[in-house]
Amino acid sequence: MNVFSAYQWSPYAVGIGIGLLNIIALILSNKVLGASTTYVNVSGMIRKWIDPEYVKNNPFYSSNVPNIDWGFMLVLGIILGAFISSLLSGDFGLVLVPPMWANEISDSFFVRFIVAMFGGIVLGIGSRWAGGCTSGHGISGTSQMSIISWVAAMAFFIGGIVTAFLIYGI
């Protein structure tokens, strides 16, 4: 069976691949992998389109000017790469409600949509507050031996584990 059409790879192979990719990013682009900054960029670009004065005067956007950058292309690439991988393995399929949520909580798309949007809002605030996400802090920052990133990564999982148990029970 072709390795590219396999349904799943060993998590260790995937992790080693991501690690090598991070080193290549450092060499070729003088950057590390990270996704969350792109979302604040997009929020700024949308806001700029509606109200350019607001973005000009906002203290966050004026020091983090929203534009289409390396990170934006990276996130766009992630969508494409996952699409290619899932097509090759036959794993692609439109899913409205993830199976675990549907089985244990609710199979209503409306409920899942509201919860996902709420979760996304909280995630967006938290990622900027902490200064990064699971990739930016959790992989790139920790591997560059940043103490702040190690603390952030642990907080992500402590918050996540407690919340998961609150949602699904013990």
Add this chain to the structure above:
Amino acid sequence: MEKLHQNKNMQLLIGLMMGIVFGFLLQKGGVTKYDVILAQLRLTDFTVLKIMLSAVIVTMLGVSYLYPKGIVKLHVKPGSIKNAVIGGLIFGVGFATLGYCPGTIAGAVGNGYLDGLIGGMIGIIIGSGIYAAIYGTLKDKKIISEDRFSGKSLFDSMKGNPFKYTLPFAGVLALIMVIVEWMGL
């Protein structure tokens, strides 16, 4: 390399190519799926941890080799332990509620998860915009701060060959994975 770093269009192309490989790997790892992320947070399947720790070991050892030679620069984020704890816990609540993180949600969208596209992605953009709106106040009231760890890497405090420190540390991280496997998770 300096020239390549400054070539803006080339960098956008490299970013896209890197993203495609990243997304491909995330999907092959299964972490573009809500069920796999939640299984990690419910502590029944440790795929997420295995991927992250393997990636950390490889990147850390790569940096240990390349940084002293001056081939790569470090990119450590500014901030503080306080921001990391408060922001990190808020992130964790969102992480479990949404079931994806900012990187894997892009992969989930590519995988066909519509709750990720119409719910989650829009939510993250709104949340980021809310943060940008409250950023000035958070800063003025000193709720967010920068401390002595801001932008600092332990690589700069290591005396001599960094492998002296990073190899044993990689061993500890590998041991965690061995224990997880041994427990059958």
